Amino acid sequence: MKRIALITSALLLGATLSACGDSASAADDEAAAGQTTLTFGFQTADYPALLEASGLFKDLPYKLETPVIAGPAAQISALYSKATDVGLVGENTAAFEAANAADDWSKTEPKVYTIAGVTAKDAPYPAPSLFVRKAANINSLADLRGKSIAYNFGGNIYAGYVKVLANAGLTVKDIKPVQLPDNQAAAASFVAGQVDAVVTGYANVKRVVDSGEAVRLATNADLGVIGGAGFITRPDVLKDEAKLAAVKDFFTRFSKFYSEWYPNNEAAVEKVYQSVQKQTPELSKINWENGAKSRLYKIGDPAFQKTQQEIVSAAFKAGGVKNDRDISSVFNPIVDASSVPQ
Structure with a gap:
């Protein structure tokens, strides 16, 4: 079963990246027309469906592509290959990448940044x-x-x-x-x-x-793990003014999605879980109850970064990463003001 699961994942990733390649061609055409394309990788199909159901992502001043790429490892690969601009992973992902990198990212420019995070504090069913x-x-x-x-x-x-x-x-x-x-x-x-x-x-x-x-x-x-999700991107995305503007706009809307729309639209959320993810009514309610507690938080928070450093140190102690390094540079607060307004 383990081998089958791995092969299936690889096939799905190949199909997704192929679709991303088609999107890249379309993005080139649209770039010529003056429109920016933001390719945002999600891990499950319910996310794009929920964004659409919320109505918060209509009439965007840019084109939003939302390929579904299962698992953090595949998301990382998609980001490095430039198949995506932003990917949904864990809040610790960029830190683990830094701890495993050949060079010390605290002394060079990180290859990836964590720019936002969402967690369900006091969720009835905590994870991980x-x-x-x-x-x-x-x-x-x-x-x-x-x-x-x-x-x-x-x-x-x-x-x-x-x-x-x-x-x-x-x-x-x-x-x-x-x-x-x-x-x-x-x-x-x-x-x-x-x-x-x-x-x-x-x-x-x-x-x-x-x-x-x-x-x-x-x-x-x-x-001592926050849980939820983190969002990673590359330095070149943040250096592109049009892409950065799109990223900031996305997270402004995404913040409202979690703080306003999601907790107040139980029926609509559960309908997506049941129709897209084929969840039972009982399971969809459990997931809504957890998600209703979700909010974005500030990546630039020193307390958050301290927790991430402790996780990397623990990972090194357990033999889970190659180096115990200063990983603070991978947490870029460039969208904090957009995602967590005062």
């Missing part, structure tokens, strides 16, 4: 959380030694994973790591009984938790 199977006899983080843990690389799920190890006093060599292409694949392997533990969200493993086969052992708050 650690779930364990009762049959695996895991009653504490230390009991994870020798156990199999599913996760995906690159985002807040990976942040939760490395913090689990660091908090347990373990490294990647002390467990059986099972890296899968995205959060959904990792959760599916846990639900199928193929691994002992997983870092994910409740909605993805609801069936085995509700049946009593699995329990939640730690939440994102326990692990």
